[in-house]
Amino acid sequence: MPTVVIANLKSTSIRFEDKGENLLEMLLSATDWMHACGKKGRCTSCRAKILQGAGDLSPLSKTEKQFLELNKLQKDERLTCQTQVYGDVRVEVPKPTQLPHLEYSE
Ligand code: FES
Secondary structure, three states: OOEEEEOOOOOEEEEOOOOOEEHHHHHHOOOOOOOOOOOOOOOOOOEEEEEEOHHHEOOOOHHHHHHHHOOOOOOOEEEHHHOEEOOOEEEEOOHHHOOOOOOOOO
8 A cells, every 4th residue: 555654744654545646635634734825836835855756746737847947846845735646655844834833853
């Protein structure tokens, strides 16, 4: 069963059965995760750093490419609200989008 692991949040592990599920929805099923624009691809607050498994994610969306060009998204980051998951992935919450009420290891 494919798994998404949040490395810097106590290695929280989310298992899923259906390939192609939205990454943000999966993360929200296990923890709080910033998503200021309401999953519309406008804010970048939902971004995740992808540590492993980038090849098991959907291709970059048009919105993500635009944020990359504007340097508002790093090459190893994805907008979770724009990304579908097809296999094992290991992510990290970037420092600027960490929530104050959660305890991160980095
Ligand atoms: S929630 Fe705003 S870009 Fe994903």
